[in-house]
Structure formats: C-alpha cells, structure tokens
Amino acid sequence: MNREIQQVFNAQPSMDGAGVAIHRVAGFEKAAMDPILMIDELRSEHREDFAAGFPPHPHRGMQTLTYMKHGGIIHEDSLGNRGEIQSGGAQYMSAGKGIIHSEMPTQDTAGLHGFQLWFNLPAAQKMQAPRYRDLPVTELAHLAGRGFNLTAVSGDWHVAGTSNLEGPLSELAPQAALADLNLEPTVELTFAVQLEESVMVYIYNGDVDLGGNSYGERQMLLFGAGDTVSLKGGIHGAGVLLLRGRPIGERVVHYGPFVMNTEAEIEEAIRDYQSGRFAA
Known part of the structure; x- marks a missing residue:
C-alpha cells in the first residue's frame, strides 16, 4: 500500500551558533517524526550569513548528521577528533554521555548549502561513549537512473525497477536512514519502506507532485501507513532528503543541546557540563 501525506510542516527561519542563518524543522514533540x-x-x-559558524558547544543524549551539498565544514571536538568535509560529504557524531564540539566553515567557502539533522538515541544508549565519523562523498553510495540520481548516506534503499542501494553509515540508531534524491520534471520514483517506520521527505529544491497536489521548497512531508512511497518531480524537478527510522517511542525532554528522557537527567547533564565532567 502506498503511503499518503498526513502532515506538512514549513521550515522556519531562525538563527543558531554564533549568528548563523538557518531554516529549521523541529520535531521534538512530533511523534510522526520519531x-x-x-x-x-x-x-x-x-559568507557573512555563516562565517561565525558554530563555536564549541556541548551535546548529550543524541546524534548529529551533517550533510553538505556545497561548501566545506570543519569539525573539532573534545575527544581530539578533527575532520573536514567538502561538497557531497557527511559527518556523523553520537554525543552519548557528553561531548563538546565546534563546526566552522572552511576559509575557502564562499557559499554554503547543507543540512544538520538530529536523531534521538534510545535511553539505553544515551550514556554510551561518544563516537565520530567522516564520510567523504567518495564513500557514499550513488545510483543514477532515468531521470533521477540517488545518494544514500545511511540505510537500505529499495527503488522500484533498480538494484538496491545501501548507505555506508550503519551507526545511526535506531535503524535510521537518510538519502538525497534529485528528480527531473515529471519523473516518478517509488521506494519501499517498512510498515513500522516513520517516513519523511524534506524538499530543498524545486517541487514534487503528489496526488495532484504540489509541494515546494522548505516543506517537510510526513507520511501515513504503508509499505511504499511514490514521489513525482514537479515542473521544475525536485531535490529532496528522504528520511526513515523506526520510532523509539520514549519520552523526549529537550533543553538546548541536551536530549534526555526526564527533567532530572537534563539537570544532571547541565551540572556535569558546568563541572567539566563531559568527555575530554
């Protein structure tokens, strides 16, 4: 059964880091995004919109995945990791029990286009050791077909009429998946999903046509039940992020860069950070 759209959210203009202009879709209280x-x-x-970047700041209890379409970002953290990704690459970090990191644009970056996604961790994994991984564009999985290009960062992608594509990032929990899809105008693509998964599409370029309705840039589409999703490029074609994941189904308590299950755990995270007990 093909999934139908259940909810649509618009990304909202905001600021983060040291004054970086962003558009944000927040799903901390949206069960359909879990x-x-x-x-x-x-x-x-x-460059003035992002040059100040994201100076050192802490995280606990969640994962980040940064995916760059254009430009470069340098990651440094309190574990001594340092990595640089350029156009088409990705960086993964699991904050676990605590980490301090920074993300700054490379000096040669004149324009920037990328995404940072936050993924939850189950309660049993929130206090594990932090992890970090660079994924240059050459390590990602790519599939080109008639009227489309698909890049898989994480997860298995089963596209009708083609061979399956598996992203190299297996660390995302729980079984979360991310792919970047570009569709030419009027081209339709169907991919398989698991019945229990949350399924989302974020449109970053052009528009998609679903059931005769058009959806455009900076809209997040949340899908209902089913085992397939079909997308059709609109009159301008489309660039979209495909997102899937098995819901954790646990309470989420969020305060700034900390994502835990209870208010007491948030208070503990703040105390641990202020007293210097984060990973170093």
Missing part, C-alpha cells in the same frame, strides 16, 4: 528530532538547512551565497 526518531528524527530536528532538521536545519543552512543555505546562503553570502
């Missing part, structure tokens, strides 16, 4: 907590899109041709 296990995805948030999507930020960073997109500007003007």
Whole structure:
C-alpha cells in the first residue's frame, strides 16, 4: 500500500551558533517524526550569513548528521577528533554521555548549502561513549537512473525497477536512514519502506507532485501507513532528503543541546557540563 501525506510542516527561519542563518524543522514533540528530532538547512551565497559558524558547544543524549551539498565544514571536538568535509560529504557524531564540539566553515567557502539533522538515541544508549565519523562523498553510495540520481548516506534503499542501494553509515540508531534524491520534471520514483517506520521527505529544491497536489521548497512531508512511497518531480524537478527510522517511542525532554528522557537527567547533564565532567 502506498503511503499518503498526513502532515506538512514549513521550515522556519531562525538563527543558531554564533549568528548563523538557518531554516529549521523541529520535531521534538512530533511523534510522526520519531526518531528524527530536528532538521536545519543552512543555505546562503553570502559568507557573512555563516562565517561565525558554530563555536564549541556541548551535546548529550543524541546524534548529529551533517550533510553538505556545497561548501566545506570543519569539525573539532573534545575527544581530539578533527575532520573536514567538502561538497557531497557527511559527518556523523553520537554525543552519548557528553561531548563538546565546534563546526566552522572552511576559509575557502564562499557559499554554503547543507543540512544538520538530529536523531534521538534510545535511553539505553544515551550514556554510551561518544563516537565520530567522516564520510567523504567518495564513500557514499550513488545510483543514477532515468531521470533521477540517488545518494544514500545511511540505510537500505529499495527503488522500484533498480538494484538496491545501501548507505555506508550503519551507526545511526535506531535503524535510521537518510538519502538525497534529485528528480527531473515529471519523473516518478517509488521506494519501499517498512510498515513500522516513520517516513519523511524534506524538499530543498524545486517541487514534487503528489496526488495532484504540489509541494515546494522548505516543506517537510510526513507520511501515513504503508509499505511504499511514490514521489513525482514537479515542473521544475525536485531535490529532496528522504528520511526513515523506526520510532523509539520514549519520552523526549529537550533543553538546548541536551536530549534526555526526564527533567532530572537534563539537570544532571547541565551540572556535569558546568563541572567539566563531559568527555575530554
């Protein structure tokens, strides 16, 4: 059964880091987005919109995945990790019990277009050791077909009429998946999903046509029940992020960069950070 759209959200303009202009879709209280907590899109041709970047700041209890379409980002953290990704690459970090990191644009970046996604961690994994991984564009999985291009970062992608594609990032929990799809105008693509999964599509370029309705840039589409999703490129074609994940189904308590299950755990995270007990 093909899934139908149940909800549509518009990304809202906001600021983060040291004054970086972003558009954000927040899903901390949206059960239909579980296990995805948030999507930020960073997109500007003007360096002053993002030059100050994201100076050192803490996290606990969640994972981040940064995916760059254009431009470069440098990651550094309190575990001594340092990584740089350029156009088409991705960076993964599980904050676990606590980490401090920064994300700054490379000096040669004049324009920037990318995404940072927050994924929840189950309670049993929130206090595990932090992890980090770089994924340059050459490590990602790519599939080109008639009228479409698909790049898989995480998860298995079963596209009708083609061979399956598996993203290299297996660390995302629980069984979360991310792919980048570009569709030419009027081209339709169907991919398989698991019945228990949350399924979302974020449109970052052009428009898609679903059931005679058009949806455009910076809209997040949440789908209902079913085992397939079909997308059709609109008159301008489309660039979209495909997102899936098995819901965790646990209470989410969020305060700034900390995502836990109870208020007491948030208070503990703040105390641990202020007293210097985060990973170092």
